[in-house]
Amino acid sequence: MNKTELVEVVSSKAEITKAEAQKVVTATLDAIIEGIVSDGKVILPGFGSFETRQRTARTGRNPRTGEAIKIKATKAPAFKPGKGMKDAVAAKK
Numbered sequence: 496m497n498k499t500e501l502v503e504v505v506s507s508k509a510e511i512t513k514a515e516a517q518k519v520v521t522a523t524l525d526a527i528i529e530g531i532v533s534d535g536k537v538i539l540p541g542f543g544s545f546e547t548r549q550r551t552a553r554t555g556r557n558p559r560t561g562e563a564i565k566i567k568a569t570k571a572p573a574f575k576p577g578k579g580m581k582d583a584v585a586a587k588k
Contacts, residue, residue: 531572541579548573 496504498520527545530537536546544573552568576584 539577541577543574543576543580545572545574547571 502513502516502520504513505520506513509516509519511519527537530546531547536544538544545568550569550571554565555564555566556562557564
């Protein structure tokens with residue numbers, strides 16, 4: 496599912512126009528990003544949690560040449576699914 500399809504689903508489930516659903520989806524995603532940037536974590540019970548994780552510096556390989564390269568330490572966003580999401584996915588077989 497992409498963002499356009501998500502907007503269509505939100506529009507039909509919430510019985511609102513696609514324009515309103517577009518605003519809601521965009522605002523929600525923006526709020527999650529802002530929460531991760533400012534607090535480092537956003538928790539949505541039953542759905543999951545978004546957080547930043549620190550990646551340490553490491554040595555990698557250039558796939559073309561095989562040459563060793565240094566990869567800098569960075570912060571990366573991460574998602575951990577909640578129990579509700581895990582159970583819903585496990586039940587869908």
